[in-house]
Amino acid sequence: MATKKVGITGKYGVRYGRMIKERVIKATEGLTISHKCDACLRFSVNRVSAGIWQCGKCGRKFAGKAYKPA
Numbered sequence: 001m002a003t004k005k006v007g008i009t010g011k012y013g014v015r016y017g018r019m020i021k022e023r024v025i026k027a028t029e030g031l032t033i034s035h036k037c038d039a040c041l042r043f044s045v046n047r048v049s050a051g052i053w054q055c056g057k058c059g060r061k062f063a064g065k066a067y068k069p070a
């Protein structure tokens, strides 16, 4: 369960250390926020799957990194 304290790493329960969880949060924070679209310049880019991103406004789909668009 994801809680405010552990964020996305809540799914790991009590396993793994705090430092590892903080690294996971940093690496995956791009998944939960919207990114800026290069085409329409609006913050509507969300991840479709690993490395694939799509803008919700103009529909532009492009390849990026697994956890960040560029």
Ligand SMILES: [Zn+2]
Residues within 6 Å of the ligand: 037, 038, 039, 040, 041, 042, 044, 055, 056, 057, 058, 059, 060
């Ligand atoms: Zn766009």
